[in-house]
Amino acid sequence: MFDAVEGRILTFGGQELYDGSFGTRNAYIITIKEPHKKVKVDVAGLNGSKSENNPGGMFYQRVFHTSVVLPDGSVFIAGGEIWGQPFNEADRDIQLTPEIYYPDRDIFVPLQRNNVVRVYHSLSILLPDATVLNGGGGLCGNCTVNHYDAQIFRPPYLYNKNGTEAIQPKTPVSSKVTVGKTLRIFADADIKNSSLVRLGTVSHTVNTDQRRVPLKHTCEDEEDGYRYCTAQIYPDPGVVLPGHYMLFVMNSAGVPSKAATIKVELDFPLSYFTEEEEEVEDKKDCDMDGKQVQGMVDMIFAAARKFWNPQQPTLVTQGQ
Known part of the structure; x- marks a missing residue:
């Protein structure tokens, strides 16, 4: 996708x-x-x-x-x-x-x-x-x-x-965002496009987690070589699945940055109930914080x- x-x-x-x-x-x-x-x-x-x-x-x-x-x-x-x-x-x-x-x-x-x-x-x-x-x-x-x-x-x-290696934009600075909310990004001054790419998993030529979410961002004035940018995350968790993504920004020549790993969350905790309305599982019981996930990605x-x-x-x- x-x-x-x-x-x-x-x-x-x-x-x-x-x-x-x-x-x-x-x-x-x-x-x-x-x-x-x-x-x-x-x-x-x-x-x-x-x-x-x-x-x-x-x-x-x-x-x-x-x-x-x-x-x-x-x-x-x-x-x-x-x-x-x-x-x-x-x-x-x-x-x-x-x-x-x-x-x-x-x-x-x-x-x-x-x-x-x-x-x-x-x-x-x-x-x-x-x-x-x-x-x-x-x-x-x-x-x-x-x-x-x-x-x-x-x-x-x-x-x-001319065949020489292009200079990549600086890695954007961001950490997490909620579906439907505003993603805040600190990025190079010369930024034209940005996107989220879901972390992939491959087996037997199939990568079911491949998903790219193009972003529409706006940026304020430059400060210390960076610009403060914001992008509205599409308000549908069926489109922007919760989980971890790589955030890329691209300059006017189409050169992408190195990615920042960000976490996309839902706007409310998810709970599952039986017919007696007893809570079976809470999101926090199986969640990982950003440091744990970043450590896992680095290890992989x-x-x-x-x-x-x-x-x-x-x-x-x-x-x-």
């Missing part, structure tokens, strides 16, 4: 059967904004017009691929294969060229070719510095397709037009070396 406010979901690839069939390059935008109305489905990747020579969709057929919603609303797609078979790494089937979907232009753009196969059981997840961790694959005992390595993909928005992102060192991993940077 690259735009939760508008209810826009990008879906692409896959195969007719779970395994043993060809992957597809088909792609669609599913819009679910209006309650109690039919879901709207449109072909994605038309780049302005549909024709016999331009049916839309990705550049490449894919199944068992991974994807990541980026802070600016674009979607990164990596790995996969043409013939859908778990642990299949036949040269004729693997897809090594990633691509990015840009919803504002409705176009898929192929990127620099990768050098490591990423298919069944691989993962991609957005990191707080606006890069993407792409790694793993395999997990079939002692077979040859177990990948104990990972790569860092740096999206094009982290580069200037720092743990890769501890977990992977016994398997002699490789971590490289993949350019645009």
Whole structure:
């Protein structure tokens, strides 16, 4: 879901059967904004017009691929294969060229070719510095397709037009907000856009927590290199699910900052009652404060070396 406010979901690839069939390059935008109305489905990747020579969709057929919603609303797609078979790494089937979907232009753009196969059981997840961790694959005992390595993909928005690395805006300062209330942000003076991206969880190429919430913010005058900005959070907990998000701000060149982790809360404590109206569970009994969650997030992102060192991993940077 690259735009939760508008209810826009990008879906692409896959195969007719779970395994043993060809992957597809088909792609669609599913819009679910209006309650109690039919879901709207449109072909994605038309780049302005549909024709016999331009049916839309990705550049490449894919199944068992991974994807990541980026802070600016674009979607990164990596790995996969043409013939859908778990642990299949036949040269004729693997897809090594990633691509990015840009919803504002409705176009898929192929990127620099990768050098490591990423298919069944691989993962991609957005990191707080606006890069993407792409790694793993395999997990079939002692077979040859177990990948104990990972790569860092740096999206094009982290580069200037001349190929040099862009300077990222300062990390915004914020901590928590209530659904429907005002989010207060201290950010760089040159801020054009901002968004919340929910912390992701990946398994079997599925990341059910992927959700980007674009924000509309206003800023006051600059003070000590920062501006005081506010953004109204969409007043629907079905759109802005409670939980922890990464807050990104982007400058006029589209370069995102490193993220601040913020907590989105509901406006009232949640309680569940039996027929006798006895309280069964209170939100506070299972809640975590901001420091606990930040510590957990830091541990997860720092743990890769501890977990992977016994398997002699490789971590490289993949350019645009």
